Amino acid sequence: xxxxxxxxxxxxxxxxxxxxxxxxxxxxxxxxxxxxxxxxxxxxxxxxxxxxxxxxxxxxxxxxxxxxxxxxxxxxxxxxxxxxxxxxxxxxxxxxxxxxxxxxxxxxxxxxxxxxxxxxxxxxxxxxxxxxxxxxxxxxxxxxxxxxxxxxxxxxxxxxxxxxxxxxxxxxxxxxxxxxxxxxxxxxxxxxxxxxxxxxxxxxxxxxxxxxxxxxxxxxxxxxxxxxxxxxxxxxxxxxxxxxxxxxxxxxxxxxxxxxxxxxxxxxxxxxxxxxxxxxxxxxxxxxxxxxxxxxxxxxxxxxxxxxxxxxxxxxxxxxxxxxxxxxxxxxxxxxxxxxxxxxxxxxxxxxxxxxxxxxxxxxxxxxxxxxxxxxxxxxxxxxxxxxxxxxxxxxxxxxxxxxxxxxxxxxxxxxxxxxxxxxxxxxxxxxxxxxxxxxxxxxxxxxxxxxxxxxxxxxxxxxxxxxxxxxxxxxxxxxxxxxxxxxxxxxxxxxxxxxxxxxxxxxxxxxxxxxxxxxxxxxxxxxxxxxxxxxxxxxxxxxxxxxxxxxxxxxxxxxxxxxxxxxxxxxxxxxxxxxxxxxxxxxxxxxxxxxxxxxxxxxxxxxxxxxxxxxxxxxxxxxxxxxxxxxxxxxxxxxxxxxxxxxxxxxxxxxxxxxxxx
Numbered sequence: 240x241x242x243x244x245x246x247x248x249x250x251x252x253x254x255x256x257x258x259x260x261x262x263x264x265x266x267x268x269x270x271x272x273x274x275x276x277x278x279x280x281x282x283x284x285x286x287x288x289x290x291x292x293x294x295x296x297x298x299x300x301x302x303x304x305x306x307x308x309x310x311x312x313x314x315x316x317x318x319x320x321x322x323x324x325x326x327x328x329x330x331x332x333x334x335x336x337x338x339x340x341x342x343x344x345x346x347x348x349x350x351x352x353x354x355x356x357x358x359x360x361x362x363x364x365x366x367x368x369x370x371x372x373x374x375x376x377x378x379x380x381x382x383x384x385x386x387x388x389x390x391x392x393x394x395x396x397x398x399x400x401x402x403x404x405x406x407x408x409x410x411x412x413x414x415x416x417x418x419x420x421x422x423x424x425x426x427x428x429x430x431x432x433x434x435x436x437x438x439x440x441x442x443x444x445x446x447x448x449x450x451x452x453x454x455x456x457x458x459x460x461x462x463x464x465x466x467x468x469x470x471x472x473x474x475x476x477x478x479x480x481x482x483x484x485x486x487x488x489x490x491x492x493x494x495x496x497x498x499x500x501x502x503x504x505x506x507x508x509x510x511x512x513x514x515x516x517x518x519x520x521x522x523x524x525x526x527x528x529x530x531x532x533x534x535x536x537x538x539x540x541x542x543x544x545x546x547x548x549x550x551x552x553x554x555x556x557x558x559x560x561x562x563x564x565x566x567x568x569x570x571x572x573x574x575x576x577x578x579x580x581x582x583x584x585x586x587x588x589x590x591x592x593x594x595x596x597x598x599x600x601x602x603x604x605x606x607x608x609x610x611x612x613x614x615x616x617x618x619x620x621x622x623x624x625x626x627x628x629x630x631x632x633x634x635x636x637x638x639x640x641x642x643x644x645x646x647x648x649x650x651x652x653x654x655x656x657x658x659x660x661x662x663x664x665x666x667x668x669x670x671x672x673x674x675x676x677x678x679x680x681x682x683x684x685x686x687x688x689x690x691x692x693x694x695x696x697x698x699x700x701x702x703x704x705x706x707x708x709x710x711x712x713x714x715x716x717x718x719x720x721x722x723x724x725x726x727x728x729x730x731x732x733x734x735x736x737x738x739x740x741x742x743x744x745x746x747x748x749x750x751x752x753x754x755x756x757x758x759x760x761x762x763x764x765x766x767x768x769x770x771x772x773x774x775x776x777x778x779x780x781x782x783x784x785x786x787x788x789x790x791x792x793x794x795x796x797x798x799x800x801x802x803x804x805x806x807x808x809x810x811x812x813x814x815x816x817x818x819x820x821x822x823x824x825x826x827x828x829x830x831x832x833x834x835x836x837x838x839x840x841x842x843x844x845x846x847x848x849x850x851x852x853x854x855x856x857x858x859x860x861x862x863x864x865x866x867x868x869x870x871x872x873x874x875x876x877x878x879x880x881x882x883x884x885x886x887x888x889x890x891x892x893x894x895x896x897x898x899x900x901x902x
Contacts, residue, residue, distance in 0.1 A: 245316070246316050246317065247312070247316065248281070248282050248285055248312070249271075249281035249282065249284070249285050249305070249308035249309045249311075249312040250271035250272070250278045250281055250282070250308060252308065252311060252312035252315065252316065253269045253271050253307075253308040253311065253312070254268065254269060254270070254271065256311065256315070256345070256346040256347070256348060256349070257269035257307075257308070257311065257342070257345055257346060258345055260341075269304070269308075271304075271305070271308060272531070273301070273568055274300060274301035274304075274305075274530075274567075274568065275530050275531060275533060276296075276300075276472045276530065276533060276535075276560075276562040276566055277294075277300070277301045277302070277304075277305040279470075279535055279560065280292065280294045280305060280425075280427075280560050281305045281308055281309050283558050283560075284309050284389075284391075284423055284425045285309060285312060285313070287421040287423050288558075289423070289555075289556060289557060289558040290413075290416075290422060290423065290424065290556050290557070291413075291423075291424050291425075291426065291463070291467070291556065291557040291558070291559075292423060292424070292425045292426070292557070292558050292559075293425075293426045293427075293460065293463045293464050293467050293557055293558070293559040293560065294425075294426070294427040294428075294559070294560045294561075294562075295427075295428065295429075295430050295460045295461060295464045295559070295560070295561045295600060296427070296429065296560075296561065296562045296563075296564065296600040297429055297563070297564025297567065297596070297597055297598055297599055297600035298429050298564070298596075298597040298598075299567060299569055299570070300562065300564065300566075300567050300600070302393070302427045303335070303338065303393070306323070306391050306393065306425070306427070307338060307339070307342045309389075309391065309425065310323070310339070310342065310371065310391070311342050311346055311349060313389055314349060314352070314366045314367055314369070314371065315346065315348050315349050315352075315367070318366070318367035318368060318369045319369055319387075319388035319389060319419075320369050320370050320371075320372070320385060320386065320387045320388055320389075321369070321370075321371045321372070321387060321388070321389045321390070321391070322372045322374060322385075322387040322389070322390045322391070322412065322415060323335070323339075323371070323372070323373050323374065323390075323391045323393070324374050324375065324376055324390065324391065324392045324393065324398075324408065324412055325373070325374070325375050325376070325393050325394070326375065326376060326393065326394040326397035326398060327375050327376070327397070328375045330375070330393075330394075331362065331373050331374070331375045332361060332362070332373075335373065335393075336361055336362070336373055339364065339371070339373065343364065343366065349366060349367075352366050352367040352368075353365070353366050354366070361373075362374065370385065372385065372387070376397075376398035376408045385415070386415055386416065386417070386418045386419065387415045387416055387419070387422075388416065388419045388421065388422055388423075389416075389422070389423055389425070390412045390413075390415060390416060390422075390423070390424045390425070391424075391425045391426075391427075392408075392409065392412055392424065392425070392426045392427070392428075393427060393428070394427070394428045394429065395409065395426050395427070395428035395459045395460045395463070396428045396429065396430060396431040396458055396459050396460050397428070398459070409424075409426065409459065409463070412424060426460065426463060427460070428458075428459065428460035429460075429596050429597055429600065430458040430460050430461045430464075430596055430600065430601065430602045430603075431457060431458040431459075431460075431461075431592075431596055431602065431603065432457040432458055432592070432602060432603055432604075433451065433455060433456035433457055433458045433461050433462075433602035433603075433604070434451045434452070434455035434456065434602070434604055434825050434826055435448060435449075435451065435601060435602050435604060436448070436449040436451065437449065437486075437488070440538060440539070440541075442541060443536075443540065443541035443542070444481075444511065445471075445473065445482070445483065445484055445536065445541070445542075446483070446484055446486075446510060447469070447471055447484065447537075447538045448469070448471070448561070450465050450469075451465070452826070452828070453465075454826075454827050454828075455825070455826045455827060455828075456602070458602050461602050463557065463559065464559040464560075464561055465559075466555070466557055466559070467553075467555050467557030467558055467559025468537050468552060468553040468555050468557065468558050468559050469537050469538060469553065469559055469561070470535040470536065470537045470558070470559060470560045470561065471484045471535065471536055471537070471561055471562075472484070472485075472533055472534075472535055472560070472561065472562035472563065472566060473533060473534055473535070473536050473542060474529040474530070474532070474533050474566070475529060475532050475533075475546070476509040476511060476512070476514050476516065476529075477514075477516060477525050477528060477529060478509065478512075478514035478515075478516070479509060479511060479512040479514050480544060481509065481511035481512060482511075482534075482536075482542040482546075483509055483510050483511050484536075484563075485507065485563045485565045485566060486563050486565070486599065486601065487563075487565075487579075487595065487599045487601055488510075489507050489508055489509075489510055489565070490505055490506075490507055490508075490565070490572060490575070490576055491505060491506045491507065491508045491515070492505050492576045492579070492580065493505070496580060497580070497584075498577045498578075498580045498581045498584070499577070501573070501576040501577050501579075501580040502573040502574060502576060502577035503573060504573075505572050505573045505575075505576035505577075506572065507565065507572055517572070518571040518572050518573065519571070526566070526568060526571075527568060529566075530566060530568065532546055533566070534546055534548055535548070535560060536548050537550075537552065537553050538553070539551075539553065540552075561600070562600060563599060563600055563601070564597070564598050564599040564600040564601075565599065570598075575598050575599065578594050578598055579591075579594045579595070579598060579599075581594075582594040588813065591603070604811075604825045611772070611775050611776060611808050612808065613801065613804040613805045613807070613808050614804075615775065615776070615808075616775065616787060616804040616807060616808070617790060617804070619775070619784070619785060619786055619787050620786070620787050620788065620789055620790055620799065621660070621786050621787075621788070621789075622789060623660075623788050623789065624788055624789055624795060624797065624798070625662075625663055625664075625788050625797045625798065625799075626662065626663060626688055626689075626797075627662070627688075627689065627788065628652055628660075628662060628688050628689030628690075628691055629652065629660050629786075631652075631654035631655070631658055631660070632652030632653065632654055632660055632662075632689075632691070632856070633652075633653060633654050633655070633850065633854055633855070633856050634652070634653055634691070634694040634842075634845065635650055635651070635652050635653070635662060635688060635691055635692070635693045635694055636650070636651060636653065636693065636694055636695050636696070636697070636838045636839075636841035636842045636845070637649065637650045637651075637683075637684070637693050637695075637696040637697070637837075637838060637841070638651075638696075638697050638699075638833070638834040638835060638836065638837025638838040638839075638840070638841065639680065639696065639697070639698040639699065639834060639837065640699050640830040640831075640833040640834045640837070641671055641698065641699050641700070641701075641702045641704065641714075641715060642671065642702065642830065643670070643671060643672075643702070643704070644668065644669070644670060644671070645666045645667060645668045645669065645671070645676070646666065646667040646669075646671065646676055646677075646679075646680055647665075647666050647830035647831060647833075647834050648663075648664070648665060648666075648667065648680070648683070648834055649661070649663070649664045649831060649834040649835050649837075649838050650662040650663040650664070650688065650693065650838070651835070651838040651839075651842070652688075652691075653842045653845075653847045653850075654850070654854075655782070655850045655851070655852050655854055656782040656783040656850075656852070657774075657783050657842075657847055657848060657850075658782055658783050658784050658785075658786075659774075659784075659785055659786065659838075659839075659842075660786045660787075660788075661786065661787040661788055661799070662688050662788075663688065664799075664803055664831060664834075667679045667680055667683075670704075671704035671705075671714060672704040672705025672706075672714065677714055677717075677718055680718070681718065681721075681722070684696055684722065684725050684726060691856075693725070694841075694845060695725070695727065695841040695842075695844065695845055696725055696726045696727065696841065697726075697727055697729045697760065697837040697838070697840050697841040698715050698718070698719065698726055698727070698728055698729065698837075699715070699729055699730075699731070699833060699837060700713065700715040700716065700728040700729060700730055700759070701730050701731060703715075715728050716728055716744075716757055719757060719758075720757055723757075723758070727758060727759075727760050727841070727844075728757065728758075728759050728760065729759070729760040729761070729762055729837060729840065730759060730760075730761055730762070731761075731762045731763075731764035731767070731836075732761060732762065732763060732764060733764060733765060733821060734763060734765055735761065735762070735763040735766075737763070738762070738763045738766040738767070738840075738843060739760060739761070739762055739763070739840060739843055739844055740760070740761050741758050741759070741760050741761075742758070742759050742761060743757070743758060743759075744757045744758075744759050760840070760844070762836075762837075762840050764822065764836065765812070765820055765821075765822065767836035767837070767839055767840050767843075768810065768812070768822055768832065768836045769812060770836075770839055771785070771807070771832065771835050771836055771839060772808075772812070775807070775808075787799050802828070803831050805826065805828070806826070806828050806829055806830060806831035806832055807831055807832050807835065808825075808832075809824055809825050809826040809828060809829040809832055810822045810823060810824050810825065810829050810832055811823055811825065
């Protein structure tokens with residue numbers, strides 16, 4: 240009774256031993272190749288060549304059935320202790336346990352090996368003399384109990400990040416296999432939140448998911464997938480024959496379509512040659528045919544016309560797979576599109592996330608608004624270098640974003656029609672609770688570019704460097720008190736009745752009154768950031784462009800960096816379900832965007848929006864004329880100075896450096 244049956248693969252074992260009852264959706268013998276993308280995953284688990292086997296995919300793709308295949312094959316052919324970890328106790332006891340019992344009762348070779356009666360518990364079965372333990376991620380005791388040769392973790396993104404203070408559940412499960420040399424931890428899940436970007440392999444022409452910064456990935460399964468071999472499920476186009484990797488971007492959803500129309504008219508576009516692919520044209524099941532010929536391919540590999548994958552497999556202790564939800568045989572392209580359009584029309588971001596995660600198996604970037612790609616900023620570069628001041632610049636402003644370990648700053652020059660040029664951008668590294676980095680900033684405030692001083696500097700005071708008991712004085716307030724004619728402390732708000740207002744603070748951070756107050760500038764962050772993103776796509780033939788200096792190269796090592804560009808497009812403006820808008824980060828590195836918003840806020844305070852077209856610098860000191868603004872006219876006699884304005888918006892306000900050209 241305890242003799243193992245001959246070794247085979249989980250899919251082959253399932254074909255021979257598993258039969259679905261008449262009450263199931265597809266009764267009869269189990270067909271693992273209905274979902275062929277799951278077969279390599281199951282075989283990788285059974286091979287025991289990698290310590291971790293990871294699969295990221297959408298919901299209802301056949302994950303649980305493959306888990307059952309793996310469990311049945313291992314208990315029947317190579318009995319060893321197995322641990323299954325579900326996302327919750329309810330899921331384990333009410334959904335998965337009865338499927339386990341169905342597996343044990345269906346397979347005759349397993350049924351006679353099950354210890355029944357008092358030895359059978361709801362969460363612990365004894366099969367072929369070894370335990371099969373069903374646990375949930377909320378139980379630290381279950382995750383720290385017996386050793387296991389095989390562990391299977393289901394819906395990893397739904398697990399607790401820290402199980403009762405004992406640590407990450409994935410790591411806790413890994414420790415259960417330390418005593419087994421061939422231990423395997425199989426992990427599957429629908430991904431959740433994270434940044435995503437596609438990169439094209441120059442040799443194969445295939446478009447793979449690019450590896451993102453770990454801090455930009457909240458999804459556990461996506462992080463684990465990135466650490467592994469990164470296999471992608473690829474299809475052959477039924478029309479041109481070229482292989483491609485299907486994903487949400489391949490769907491052609493009619494613009495402005497309602498859910499019903501999206502369901503009827505959505506097609507897939509082959510990214511190789513633009514072929515239109517339907518689910519079932521003229522009764523043909525093209526998706527089944529493409530899945531039957533589908534293969535897994537990793538970055539650095541290519542696929543021959545006959546489906547052979549050429550190139551060495553990536554070297555990693557984790558073998559990882561990703562398959563798009565579009566490959567599911569249970570749902571059509573139109574149904575996926577209809578669900579997505581319905582979610583978007585609801586205005587509920589959580590519904591959109593569910594459609595992207597559960598429908599397409601992709602991470603969801605909360606910043607789902609219309610954000611330019613970082614490469615688009617390259618088109619805004621003009622032929623001048625860092626520190627140069629082009630002819631159109633009338634005055635300079637600086638924005639400083641405060642972080643715990645550095646100050647991120649941007650200097651921008653401003654001209655008529657709010658046209659602007661990036662003059663400098665950089666980081667001052669150092670603990671911002673200490674004096675040294677602030678002394679470096681003070682030095683920069685006294686500097687000049689092309690003979691022009693910085694008219695106004697805005698410093699974000701939303702982050703307070705150091706704890707109050709250790710650093711009683713707010714570093715930002717302290718600097719701005721010492722330099723009231725140069726620097727202003729600011730705080731941003733999601734929305735205000737007006738873009739900018741100035742309020743006097745007469746109390747020190749210690750709670751004592753002070754003889755000399757501080758002017759705190761309160762900003763509408765939505766207004767300021769929206770202005771920056773609007774200018775990124777400003778028509779090139781219209782005045783008011785937003786420019787940057789030349790990109791970094793061997794000849795220009797101080798040029799603009801890719802990191803700066805990525806940070807400028809690191810957030811998106813999305814509508815809140817309750818009304819209004821909010822800015823959602825795609826990446827935690829968004830500091831240059833914040834600094835650029837502050838440069839505009841400082842220019843707005845100085846009245847850049849009211850500069851007359853005839854305004855000119857008192858002394859033209861451009862070091863590298865890049866391009867005259869489209870609105871610039873031939874040099875004319877300097878106009879008579881206009882009457883001085885009162886309040887903070889006149890050029891001769893506290894800074895005193897704007898007088899004569901701000902109009």
